[in-house]
Amino acid sequence: MTTAAVTVKDKESAPSVLVDGKPLVETSMVDFVAAHPGLRYVFFGGKGGVGKTVMAGVNAVSLARSGKRVLLASTNPVHSLSGLLGQDVFGKQTAVKGVENLWALEIDTRDAIERSKREIRDKIAWFLKFAEISTKADEFVEAATTNPAFEESAMFENMVDLMFRDEFEVYVFDTAPTANARRLLGMSKVYGLWVEKMVKSREEAQTLREALSFTKKKEDDPLMEYLTSFRERIEHARTLLTDPEKTAFFFVTLPEALPIAVIRRFVAWFTDFGIPVGGVVVNMVIDPAEAEGAGDFVKNRVAMQADYLREIRDTFDGQVRAVLPLYDSDIRGVAGLERAAQRLFATS
Numbered sequence: 444m445t446t447a448a449v450t451v452k453d454k455e456s457a458p459s460v461l462v463d464g465k466p467l468v469e470t471s472m473v474d475f476v477a478a479h480p481g482l483r484y485v486f487f488g489g490k491g492g493v494g495k496t497v498m499a500g501v502n503a504v505s506l507a508r509s510g511k512r513v514l515l516a517s518t519n520p521v522h523s524l525s526g527l528l529g530q531d532v533f534g535k536q537t538a539v540k541g542v543e544n545l546w547a548l549e550i551d552t553r554d555a556i557e558r559s560k561r562e563i564r565d566k567i568a569w570f571l572k573f574a575e576i577s578t579k580a581d582e583f584v585e586a587a588t589t590n591p592a593f594e595e596s597a598m599f600e601n602m603v604d605l606m607f608r609d610e611f612e613v614y615v616f617d618t619a620p621t622a623n624a625r626r627l628l629g630m631s632k633v634y635g636l637w638v639e640k641m642v643k644s645r646e647e648a649q650t651l652r653e654a655l656s657f658t659k660k661k662e663d664d665p666l667m668e669y670l671t672s673f674r675e676r677i678e679h680a681r682t683l684l685t686d687p688e689k690t691a692f693f694f695v696t697l698p699e700a701l702p703i704a705v706i707r708r709f710v711a712w713f714t715d716f717g718i719p720v721g722g723v724v725v726n727m728v729i730d731p732a733e734a735e736g737a738g739d740f741v742k743n744r745v746a747m748q749a750d751y752l753r754e755i756r757d758t759f760d761g762q763v764r765a766v767l768p769l770y771d772s773d774i775r776g777v778a779g780l781e782r783a784a785q786r787l788f789a790t791s
């Protein structure tokens with residue numbers, strides 16, 4: 444048989460999608476959330492356009508409805524939360540109208556980047572003075588900050604700041620900083636060692652300076668303070684982001700080749716690095732029953748989706764948490780999110 448038989452049951456409540464007679468979702472989103480009462484950091488990753496923003500919104504609404512104090516935050520420079528919620532949430536935490544316990548925020552990327560640049564400029568300027576090098580800090584700052592990796596890590600820092608501020612019970616992040624999380628966590632051991640070495644040699648340098656100094660006055664060392672606090676921050680972030688009780692990265696896909704390939708890679712990376720993978724969400728599935736009587740175009744799409752649904756089941760066996768149908772229009776506003784939440788979070 445080349446075409447998988449897909450059936451969708453109980454369309455308006457908890458849908459169960461059967462692929463070749465076997466349920467695609469074994470442990471659902473509801474079950475997963477129930478089994479992780481300490482869940483605090485929820486991320487959605489995947490290819491562009493697959494529905495990450497929508498899924499983040501749906502989950503944030505559901506968690507807020509369950510009584511948790513939730514922040515839905517976007518670290519993506521191309522924001523879409525304001526559009527999704529129909530309300531301006533740019534640059535400051537804003538209570539979402541119509542949902543108690545829910546706040547939303549689009550981080551002001553430009554501001555975050557400028558702030559990081561200022562910090563780096565201060566550090567470099569201090570260091571040049573310390574080392575008695577008469578070069579302007581600006582040249583170094585430009586070299587260090589004019590690249591996309593810098594912007595990415597400035598955004599990551601911002602996300603970590605939000606987490607550390609600890610004002611909410613649950614943080615739902617629209618768009619997983621996938622590359623960054625992976626880089627940070629994969630590198631954290633190396634970083635740790637590196638920072639430790641730096642700290643040690645700074646300590647030695649300082650002791651020497653003090654020994655040589657006539658005044659014997661203990662000097663402040665901002666670079667040392669920076670290195671020490673940087674090491675602490677990395678370690679703290681790593682601890683939170685690798686805790687399977689607190690953190691879950693979900694990956695959104697469509698029943699199509701490319702989005703599946705993208706999340707297959709992500710899931711493998713994350714699993715390798717010990718970053719908790721919450722599971723896979725399949726979006727925009729056309730219900731075969733809806734396609735009955737439709738033309739060849741729709742029928743062919745349904746057949747194609749059926750094959751990819753089988754591939755999804757085989758690849759992410761036991762990790763698929765939810766399936767959302769393709770609606771006849773965009774998912775927008777709190778009402779749209781509530782409707783989708785019913786499908787994703789209804790208990791069966």
Ligand SMILES: Nc1ncnc2c1ncn2[C@@H]1O[C@H](COP(=O)(O)OP(=O)(O)O)[C@@H](O)[C@H]1O
Binds near residue numbers: 494726772
């Ligand atoms: N199941 C769905 N049915 C219909 N439209 C959807 C569905 N999921 C998402 N959309 C729409 O698809 C577009 C892309 O979704 P979005 O969440 O912005 O994707 P991403 O954040 O991954 O780029 C949006 O216009 C959204 O309303």
Ligand SMILES: [Mg+2]
Binds near residue numbers: 617
């Ligand atoms: Mg998005």
